[in-house]
Amino acid sequence: MMTTVKDRCPGCDGNEQDERYDELDKVIAEYKGKPGALIPVLHAAQKIFKYLPEEVQDYVARGLEMSPSEVYGVTTFYSFFSTTPQGEYKIGVCMGTACYVKGAGKLIEEIEKELGISVGETTPDEKFTLVQTRCIGACGLAPVLTVNDDVHGRLTPDEIPGILAKYRD
Amino acid sequence: MEFQRAHILICGGTGCNSSGCKEIEEEFKIELQEHDMEEEIKLIQTGCFGFCEIGPIVVVYPEGAFYCQLEADDVSRIVEEHLLKGRIVKDLLFTEPTTKEQVAEYKEIGFYKHQERIALRNCGNINPEDVEEYIAADGYQALGRVITELKPQEVIDIIKDSQVRGRGGGGFPSGLKWQFTADADSEQKYIICNADEGDPGAFMDRSILEGDPHSVLEAMAIAGYAVGADQGYIYVRAEYPIAVERLRIAIEQAQEYGLLGENIFGSDFDFDIELRLGAGAFVCGEETALITSIEGNRGEPRPRPPYPASKGLWEEPTLINNVETYANIPLIILKGADWFKSLGTENSKGTKVFALAGDINNTGLVEVQMGTTLRKVIYDIGGGIPEGKEFKAAQTGGPSGGCLPIEYLDTQIDYDNLMDAGSMMGSGGLIIMDEDTCMVDIARFYLDFTKEESCGKCVPCREGTTRMLEILERITEGEGQPGDIELLETLSDMIKEMSLCGLGQTAPNPVLSTIEHFRSEYEAHINNQECPAGTCTALVKYEVIEDLCKGCGLCKQACPVDAINGEKKETHLIDQETCIKCGACVDKCPFNAID
Structure with missing residues (x-):
């Protein structure tokens, strides 16, 4: 007696949500029964839903026939997985050693001031999420920040407003 | 077989991608098409050249001309001058930071000349997608x-x-x-x-x-x-x-x-x-x-x-x-x-790739024989410390390693020598720090990292790194207590001994090595509430140097909390009680009269 979870996703409406769960079904079908399936499925689920709310974790647990607590345990262990909604643009300020030595802390202060949010938070309009990242390996360009897949390097705090403006509209 | 008279290699690594190599590649495609040279000249996107700081990088063969920090507008000049007329575009070449001379050939650049590329043999030479x-x-x-x-x-x-x-x-x-x-x-x-x-x-x-x-x-x-x-x-x-x-x-x-x-x-x-x-x-x-x-x-x-x-x-x-x-x-x-x-030292054979970064002129990936000295890596390959500042320490081995002071500049880098110096090879991170870096703050930075990344399974690692971080934070905020150094040492020994995996066993290394080599800095923070490098903001004290102050009043205007007093053309004074140590006055002062 499987209850479907498709109609239990808060904040999303009718058709769009069905399609997303359909997509997730395909991923689950591909990995089900294979050893070590959970993490690849969570990667895919996060790509589809942008984050991993409890409903999605629950759905994955049923799909892979695991306990929800096991899925929750794995989801919260890895920093790459997020259980809260993310902004359209994720700003990741690299806090690797090279960037730290070159003043990444000042970049964060400036972004916090510009956006009025702290590290780990999302702006009310869900446009930006600010996070600190581990070394992204672009040490030659320190200090570095990423906005989704774009990398901005050799930055000074006064360049921050200009960068944010590019993504605002 | 197709034959091309020249090859253009464009770096497509992460570093060059962020400095705009895609745009350069597009521009080359357009230019080559315009000049009808697509058949005779081959454009190849390669992996990382390792010299990310000066990207985007383009190398043109057969000459091996090394063009760097290119912008889209530069492409037409390379095509028209170099590829059409055979004249290397001199002002786009790499400039050696030490001699200020421009170097035409890839292999002759100091950064590459002293390297031995084995693990990196194909990086920057072939198209990784073919x-x-x-x-x-x-x-x-x-x-x-x-x-x-x-x-x-x-x-x-x-x-x-x-x-x-x-x-x-x-x-x-x-x-x-x-x-x-x-x-x-x-x-x-x-x-x-x-x-x-x-x-x-x-x-x-x-x-x-x-x-x-x-x-x-x-x-x-x-x-x-x-x-x-x-x-x-x-x-x-x-x-x-x-x-x-x-x-x-x-x-x-x-x-x-x-x-x-x-x-x-x-x-x-x-x-x-x-x-x-x-x-x-x-x-x-x-x-x-x-x-x-x-x-x-x-x-x-x-x-x-x-x-x-x-x-x-x-x-x-x-x-x-x-x-x-x-x-x-x-x-x-x-x-x-x-x-x-035949390469390397007695117990460390072959080469090692180091990621050279921090306060150094040439940052990037460097592959050298095991046993090369730090001095050679920092000065011959890395081009020395920027802005004429003094070398203070080299950090090797990341959060598991330690900081080596100036005495180790001539030590041969290999697995055993680094261990003996209280650090380790790790995966090969090599961060150079100049005189303005506070070693207590660096230890705090690494502990903050390991504390966050501790998986929480073993108590000594999970709780121990948290306690150590609290002590280090206290010290950098000027609230260190006598006995803190010894407490850090005791905790370090326990964490090293009792953790299950390498993360915990090596987590105290950055603290132990900075205590060993830079103990006086810890003591200055704890005993005198002073940060010798001037990094720990809570301990920084801004003062006006009387002889240099012309009384222009710019600092007074810049101060967000009105902590600076003084009449025009007279020496100004900073009220230490009100000062929030933001440093705005230092940035504004045209006479460098605030220290």
């Missing part, structure tokens, strides 16, 4: 030789004889690992490539995966043949999208060419490789944690023994090596163990 380019550079020749001419034990003997040690941190002899896995009795065995490069400041594995992914695939297949495994996994960080994409392409192409899959080179040897993406947990770089993560669980380490060689992935014997180690393997097979042993 298996044929790898094959043309002798790729898959070693695999072919191994399968058709050598018995598995003969392969292991070559690796053992070469004395190559693991490049991922521990420095364990790789050949022994291969032997142990081969000796384990089981029908099913696995090969794993550890590409979970997590040390902040190290990016050699990323560059190898981006620039030469087939070298890793080839080495894994060789390892599979040697130990009797038919399945390999590459555990790569999800934070490295370009590396992941190029690995995908490489695996597909290798399968298409019959270099992976069933009956490789017509033999009865089968071997295939799957990618597994990490999900942002530093501890997964530890081999048992990595294995637990591939199995789909929280990446927590487990006790060793049993070692992965006897019980690894899904309880089966597993050989796990790091990316850079694998990248060396094909050449060791092709050129022989004696050749490899």
Whole structure:
């Protein structure tokens, strides 16, 4: 007696949500029964839903026939997985050693001031999420920040407003 | 066969991507088309050249002209002057920071001249998305030789004889690992490539995966043949999208060419490789944690023994090596163990790639023979410290390593010497720090990292790093107490002794090595509430230097809390009670009269 979870996703409406769960079904079908399936499925689920709310974790647990607590345990262990909604643009300020030595802390202060949010938070309009990242390996360009897949390097705090403006509209 | 009179190599690594190499490539395409030169000149996107700071980088052969920091407008000049008229565009060449001279040829640049590129041999030279380019550079020749001419034990003997040690941190002899896995009795065995490069400041594995992914695939297949495994996994960080994409392409192409899959080179040897993406947990770089993560669980380490060689992935014997180690393997097979042993020092053979970064003129990836001195790396290759500042310390080994002061500049870098100096090789991060870096703050930075990344399984690591961080924070905020140094030392010993995995066992190293080499800085923070480097804001005290102050009043205007008083043309004064140490006055003062 499987209850479907498709109609239990808060904040999303009718058709769009069905399609997303359909997509997730395909991923689950591909990995089900294979050893070590959970993490690849969570990667895919996060790509589809942008984050991993409890409903999605629950759905994955049923799909892979695991306990929800096991899925929750794995989801919260890895920093790459997020259980809260993310902004359209994720700003990741690299806090690797090279960037730290070159003043990444000042970049964060400036972004916090510009956006009025702290590290780990999302702006009310869900446009930006600010996070600190581990070394992204672009040490030659320190200090570095990423906005989704774009990398901005050799930055000074006064360049921050200009960068944010590019993504605002 | 097509023949081209010139090759344009454009770096497509992560560094150059962010400085705009895509745009440069597009511009070249347009320009070449306009001048009708598409047939005679070949445009190739390569992997990382290792000199990320001056990207985007373009090298034009046959001359080997090294153009850097290009902008889209520069492309037409290269096409019209260099490619059409044969005149190198001098002002776009690299300028040596020490001599201020422009260097025409790639190989003559100080940064490259002193390097010995083995693991990085193909990075920047071939198109990583084309298996044929790898094959043309002798790729898959070693695999072919191994399968058709050598018995598995003969392969292991070559690796053992070469004395190559693991490049991922521990420095364990790789050949022994291969032997142990081969000796384990089981029908099913696995090969794993550890590409979970997590040390902040190290990016050699990323560059190898981006620039030469087939070298890793080839080495894994060789390892599979040697130990009797038919399945390999590459555990790569999800934070490295370009590396992941190029690995995908490489695996597909290798399968298409019959270099992976069933009956490789017509033999009865089968071997295939799957990618597994990490999900942002530093501890997964530890081999048992990595294995637990591939199995789909929280990446927590487990006790060793049993070692992965006897019980690894899904309880089966597993050989796990790091990316850079694998990248060396094909050449060791092709050129022989004696050749490899001729490089390096007595107990550390071959070369090591370092990620040189921090307060240094030339940042980037540097591959040198084991035993090269820090001085050579920093001054000859790295071009010295910027702005004429003094060298203070070199940090090696990331959060597991330590800081080496000036006395170690002439020490030969190898596994053992770094251990003796209280640091370690680690994966090869080499962060240079100048006189303005506070060593207590650096120790705090690393502890903050390990505290966050501790998986929480062992109490000494989880609680110990938290307590150590609290003490270090207290010290950097000017509230250190007598006895704090000794307390840090005691905690360090306990954490080292009682943690299960490498993360906890090495977490105190940054603190211990800075206490050993820079004890006076800790004492200044604790006893005098002073930060000698002027980094710890809580301890900074801004004062006006009377002789230099002209009384212009700019500082007074800049101060957000009105802490500066003084009449025009008279020496100003900073009220220490009100001052919030923002430093705005220092930035504004035209006479450098505030210190």
